[in-house]
Amino acid sequence: MPTSAKTRTDEVLDRLRTDILGGRFAPGERLKFAPLCQVYDVSVGLLREVLSRLAEQGLVLASPQVGFQVTPISVEDLLDLTRTRMDIEGLALRRGIERGDMAWRARLVAAHFTLANTQRRNEEDPTRVTPEWEAAHTDFHDALLAGCESRRLYAIATALRTSACLYRRWSEAIDATDAARDPAQEHATILQYTIDGDADAAVAALADHIELTTTLIVAARE
Structure with a gap:
């Protein structure tokens, strides 16, 4: 079970990372849980883990007021x-x-x-x-x-x-x-x-x- 769960998390991580870098989500765009869970067919918990890992990579920004968003650029x-x-x-x-x-x-x-x-x-x-x-x-x-x-x-x-x-x-x-x-x-x-x-x-x-x-x-x- 732990192995399959990890594999699924990595799979979604790769997909979302590719979509962000590919321009599917614009810099500064909010990443809302409901539509993302539907698009990637994942639970809220798994999506939160993926977004947190992308935040560690600098591709996603997490803030109390906004939630998760694609990192703004300037x-x-x-x-x-x-x-x-x-x-x-x-x-x-x-x-x-x-x-x-x-x-x-x-x-x-x-x-x-x-x-x-x-x-x-x-x-x-x-x-x-x-x-x-x-x-x-x-x-x-x-x-x-x-x-x-x-x-x-x-x-x-x-x-x-x-x-x-x-x-x-x-x-x-x-x-x-x-x-x-x-x-x-x-x-x-x-x-x-x-x-x-x-x-x-x-x-x-x-x-x-x-x-x-x-x-x-x-x-x-x-």
Whole structure:
């Protein structure tokens, strides 16, 4: 029984997370229990657990007055999130380079190979990336953070990256970023510096990668 209950919770969590990131629910929109229970065919208790876990990931906001809602977005919050990501993810990557073993580097190379060989743009809607590329992109960045050998640092860095997904999905700049950047080269540069053990250069390349996304989002919203 516990196993099946956990599996069902994870299934609904994945579905609701995908729907939020896919734009089915807008930033700031209230997430009401009655219609959500019907849509996802779940109990109030299970839905509350799912929403609480999404709140931990930064995709949902819980407040006494409003209840649960999709996390609102703003330029001010994005800038704060970006600065924090640069600090935390940079620290995690630096520790990984200092402490990571051969298995960690092998995982990085494998994750980058998959990312580099996965179609990025959706043929039916070129303003969106494919789910396969999004998954490969997440796996590559997750691999970058995983070598830090700190459960808490890794959890914080991962939560910040998840929060940033909301901005990437809702960015009006997403269809213009290809003309202003070369994501494939950015990822390759980060990987090369990391494999070479050049922590300063790798952290700087990762910071530039994170900051450029924010710069393009802010520019598109002005």
